[in-house]
Amino acid sequence: MAEYTLRLRRYDPESGEAAYWEEHTVELEPHRSVLEGILQAKNRHDGSIGIRCSCRAAICGSCGVRINGQPDLACHTHLGRAQKHSKDGVIEVEPMGNMPVIKDLIVDMEAVHWKKIRRVTPWLIPKQPVPEREYIVPRENMVDVTQSMACIQCGACVSDCLSMEVDPEFIGPAALAKAYRFVGDPRDDQHRERLEDLAEDPHGIYDCTHCFACIDACPKGVAPMSQIMRLRRLAGNDFEIEDRNNGERHEASFVSLVKQYGLLNEAELLPRSYGGDSPLAKFKPSAAAELASSLPVIAKALLRGKVTAAAVFKPHKLAPSDRKAVKRIYDEVEGREERLEFNIYISGRDEDLT
Amino acid sequence: MKVAYWPGCVSRGFTPELHGSMAKVAPLLDLELVALDRASCCGAGVIAEHNPELADTLNARTFALAQQAEGTALMMNICSTCQGAQSECQERLDASAEYRAQINTTLAAEGLSYEKGLTNKNFLWLLVEEIGLEDLRARVVRPLTDLRVGPFYGCYIVRPVDRLGIDDTHPRESYLGQVIEALGGTVTDYAGSHKCCGFPIITMNKQASLKQAGRHLGDASDAGADCLVTPCPLCHLNLDLQQPLAEKVVGRDLGMPVLHLPQLVGLALGLKPNELGLQRHVVKPTSVIDWSTSVVGQVGDGAAAGG
DSSP: OEEEEEEEEEOOGGGTOOOEEEEEEEEEOTTSBHHHHHHHHHHHTOTTOOOOOSOSSSSSOOOEEEETTEEEEGGGSBHHHHHHTSSSSSEEEEOOSSSOEEETTEEOTIIIIIHHHHHTOOSOOBOSSOOSSOOOOOHHHHHHHHHHHTOOOOOHHHHHOHHHHHOTTOOOHHHHHHHHHHHTOTTBSOHHHHHHHHHHSTTSGGGOOOOOHHHHHOTTOOOHHHHHHHHHHIIIIISOOOOTTSHHHHHHHHHHHHHHHSSOOHHHHHHHHHHOSSTTGGGSHHHHHHHHHTHHHHHHHHHHTSSOHHHHHSOOOOOHHHHHHHHHHHHHHHTSSSOOOOOHHHHOOHHHHO | OEEEEEOOSTTTTTOHHHHHHHHHHGGGGTOEEEEOTTOOOOOTTHHHHHOHHHHHHHHHHHHHHHHHSTTOSEEEESOHHHHHHHHHHHHHHHHOHHHHHHHHHHHGGGTOOOOSOOOEEEHHHHIIIIIOHHHHHHHOSSOOTTOEEEEOOOGGGTSSTTTTTOSSSOOGGGHHHHHHHHTTOEEOOOTTTTSOOSGGGTTTOHHHHHHHHHHHHHHHHHTTOSEEEESOHHHHIIIIITHHHHHHHHTSOOOOOEEEHHHHHHHHTTOOTTTTTGGGOSSOOHHHHTOTTSGGGGGHHHHHHHO
């Protein structure tokens, strides 16, 4: 039996008092969970500690908290490991972020998480006519959506979403991963409608800042950010949805500029992201307005020599033979009948098979 | 030490002072840079978003070129985003011999082939793991005494931890702090050091993007930082180039200089601010060069001359 000290974030909005830290020492084996530690503190020292839990086996998703600053399930984290990763030997437990606190370690999942989940129409809208017997779905299609189906709705990704931190209206990683679950399902009849909705929403798929926080947060390997990228891929490439948020234009321009030059031409990327993937984009009203609003910044950058006229008008590029090699790779890969997407979550690693 | 050197695109485009300062700093660290001038853009996650196989193939080509660079110990980059985007592709390439063989089939037309297991390290990782902090400390001629520096990593170099090889033996999420201390400076802890600068959504949601930049700069300022240092040129664009706009979004004056990692190292190794391109920043690094009580203050003359 070992001793562990837990530093719990306590808060009761009804008390009118500010939140505070409180320490409790518990006795448990190192392989017992942080949740068991919290429950022992609750049973032995203070019955008023608020924690939500149910299965204690990392499947119900109830006990999401932040442990030493990182979101995780309290039942999914060993005390020994948590102590090792603490800053001062004391295991710090606090409620998840981006959601209001109801009491102590319990956050209001309804106010944020569930509201956003409902936003993406999280059910199958079947194709008509509905067959008399079951739908037959190709195995590959179901394997494709298994990663997003692994979600247990714990809210850990929502807690640490860095886009939501500055834009609370962002639909967010959990709900968008859920959206892919239906966009990737061949039985669903509304793929285009779903994608148009999520691409056109200013707080939709193009509001993700690509920070990887949700990938590290998820205790189930869902990689919500990767699902958001797949939604973008389908929306921009396959359904050719030209959204009002410049998402599709930005991606298309980036990809085609690298094809042309081998390197990124930043001076062209900005106008094309607003005006479309063409050298004439900068003369379109949408791009011109954006460039005008950025003029003070551009002027200053030019003045300081940070951005040189050469970088703007004579962009860096690879030698002709290398540009040709890059173009050939583009033509070969993009010319495939079906896009190849190697996903380690599904295929595993060679080492895992031996 | 001889390394296959991948500078990236932005370090030669909109932040030329990064590539320039790296070239100046390298000889002072006995680093020989063999430039991968045939390699293409890493895709910054955007090409992978468009078509993962395309990004994997373009980066496999870069890795194959690095493996061909004679006498080099490893590949080095100077951009957090390149590190993250390339690590993502390398993870897929290294996971499966079958997938790798398919990608190599595309590269075969050029006579190139990527073999599993390339070491690709950002300059930051190389400083700590290859050169070593003791060695770095011994080379410092102008300690950054009393300079309070806030680290800003960039998402791509700190997450996901498994892919980037961050563990107890390689606590790469703390390396910037270690380097700042080795250079004689003081680390300023603040809330945003490992958060997102907002750059990836600057064209999609400008308000949210600049709010991220402005908030982190403000937090660093409140924590007492004189400047920030970053290994990521894309973060630099949002934190420095866009800082005047970020100030408007968050409604406060910031005036926070942001240094590229090789610039901070270069100052401590005795280079002049102008040699390191510090005069090119949008936010003048006056808090760095006018630091009156420290030896860093001596560099004030050079900076004044440059602008």
